[in-house]
Amino acid sequence: MLIHDLSVIDKIAVIGFGNIANAIITPLLDKKLVQPENVYCLVKSEESLENLKKNYKYNINIYQSSSKNSEIIWDCEVKLLSVKPQHLKDIIVPNSIKIEDSLLVSILAGVSINRLTQKFPHHKCVRVVTNIPITVGKGLTGITWGEQITRDQKLFIKNLFENTSKIYEFTEDYLDIFLALTSSGPAIIALIIESLSDGGLSGGLPKILSEELVMEMIIGTIKLLKENKLTTSELKNLVTSPGGTTISALRVLEKKSIRSALIESIVSASNRSKELG
Numbered sequence: 001m002l003i004h005d006l007s008v009i010d011k012i013a014v015i016g017f018g019n020i021a022n023a024i025i026t027p028l029l030d031k032k033l034v035q036p037e038n039v040y041c042l043v044k045s046e047e048s049l050e051n052l053k054k055n056y057k058y059n060i061n062i063y064q065s066s067s068k069n070s071e072i073i074w075d076c077e078v079k080l081l082s083v084k085p086q087h088l089k090d091i092i093v094p095n096s097i098k099i100e101d102s103l104l105v106s107i108l109a110g111v112s113i114n115r116l117t118q119k120f121p122h123h124k125c126v127r128v129v130t131n132i133p134i135t136v137g138k139g140l141t142g143i144t145w146g147e148q149i150t151r152d153q154k155l156f157i158k159n160l161f162e163n164t165s166k167i168y169e170f171t172e173d174y175l176d177i178f179l180a181l182t183s184s185g186p187a188i189i190a191l192i193i194e195s196l197s198d199g200g201l202s203g204g205l206p207k208i209l210s211e212e213l214v215m216e217m218i219i220g221t222i223k224l225l226k227e228n229k230l231t232t233s234e235l236k237n238l239v240t241s242p243g244g245t246t247i248s249a250l251r252v253l254e255k256k257s258i259r260s261a262l263i264e265s266i267v268s269a270s271n272r273s274k275e276l277g
C-alpha cells in the first residue's frame, strides 16, 4: 500500500502521548492531515488519561497502557513510539500481530534501530531525533531509516515531521551527536541567555529587560550571520576593536575556558546518548 499521503492512513498509534508526541501530532490534527478518530494514544497513568480526556482539544482515542482496550494500537499501520527510554521495557508486544511490516517510528533518545527491531518484530523501524522547538514549528529532525523502508513510507514519515521541523537524513552513527547539538542545545542556550542576562542584572538592569535584550541580541546576531553570509570569526572581528570593551569581555571568557566547556558539553551529551542506548 502507498502511504506517503497522510490522509490515506487508516489509523496512527502513539505509544506515550507526552510533550513531544503532542507537539508532533497536534499540528497534524490542526491542519486536518489526520482525523482525530484515527489517532490511538497510550499513556501510563490514570491521571494523564483523565487529563487528556478532559483537556486535549481533539477527541482522539486515548487508553491507559494497562487496559485491555489498548491492544487496538497493534492494529495500526503506523506507530509513533514516544515513551521515555527507561519505559521501553514496560511495553509488551503481543506475539500475534495482524498487520505485517507496519511502521514503528521511534523518537527515543539513544535507542538503536537494532534494539527497536528486536523489540518490535513484524515492524519496519525508523529512528527519529527531534527537539523541543518542534512545539513552535521550529524543530530540527534527524532521521535514520531501518531496513526495507519503501520510498513512499519515507515520504510519509517526512510528511509527519516537515510541518514542524527541518529534516536531515543520517546514518545512525551521526544521530547521537545530532541529538547532543539539537536536543540538548536548547538547554545550553537557555543557560547562556540566563547567565548573560544575570550580567545585565549585575549592571543594574531589571531582570525582564535584561533577558529581552539578550534574546533580541541573539536573534539579531543570527540574522546578521545568515543574511550577510558572515563567518563567526568575521562577525567577531567586526565588533572587536583594539583595546575596546568586546576584547575585554572575550579575554575573560578565554581565561575561563568557555570554548572548551561548550565543546565538552556536546561531547558529553553525545556520549550519554550512546550510554542510554
Ligand SMILES: NC(=O)c1ccc[n+]([C@@H]2O[C@H](COP(=O)([O-])OP(=O)(O)OC[C@H]3O[C@@H](n4cnc5c(N)ncnc54)[C@H](OP(=O)(O)O)[C@@H]3O)[C@@H](O)[C@H]2O)c1
Binding pocket: 015, 016, 017, 018, 019, 020, 021, 042, 043, 044, 045, 046, 048, 049, 065, 082, 083, 084, 085, 087, 090, 091, 107, 108, 109, 129, 130, 131, 132, 183
Ligand atoms: N523532551 C525533549 O526535549 C525531547 C526531545 C526529543 C526527543 N525526546 C524523546 O521523546 C520521548 C518522550 O519524551 P517526552 O518529553 O515527550 O516525555 P513525557 O512528556 O514524559 O511523555 C512520555 C509519555 O509516555 C507515557 N508512558 C510511560 N510509560 C508508558 C507505557 N508503558 N506505555 C505507554 N505509555 C507510557 C507517559 O504516560 P504518563 O504521563 O501516564 O506517565 C507519557 O504520556 C523520550 O524518549 C525522549 O528521549 C524528548
